[in-house]
């Protein structure tokens with residue numbers, strides 16, 4: 001019993017330690033956005049970390065990003081136009097990625 005308990009504690013603390021670092025990029029972000037976006041360097045589009053910084057402290061960050069990703073276009077980065085939904089991302093994928101990007105700034 002005691003060893004089972006410590007096993008649970010170890011697992012829990014590993015999970016916590018993991019979340020202190022930037023979570024792994026969602027798979028859909030690699031597949032459907034990766035041609036133009038990377039975590040910390042500018043490609044065709046801005047780095048996720050820079051986007052996150054733009055929205056830091058904005059409580060509507062996730063909904064604004066979802067709207068922008070869905071409609072595509074230009075958002076003031078002066079790079080080029082983003083295609084609507086990237087490369088065919090679903091609504092659920094867009095939401096996951098927007099939450100991920102917003103979470104980077106914390």
Ligand code: HEC
Nearest residue numbers: 032033036044045068074075076077078079080082086089
């Ligand atoms: C063909 C290239 C391309 C693809 C694919 C692409 N983007 Fe973009 N994205 C851009 C460009 C270019 C910009 C910057 C537009 C500008 O100059 O304002 C941008 C900007 C953004 C922004 C910033 C929005 C803001 O409010 O400032 C977010 C968030 C974003 N992209 C998310 C995504 C996600 C998520 C995907 C995948 C579902 C994706 N992008 C796929 C090119 C792309």
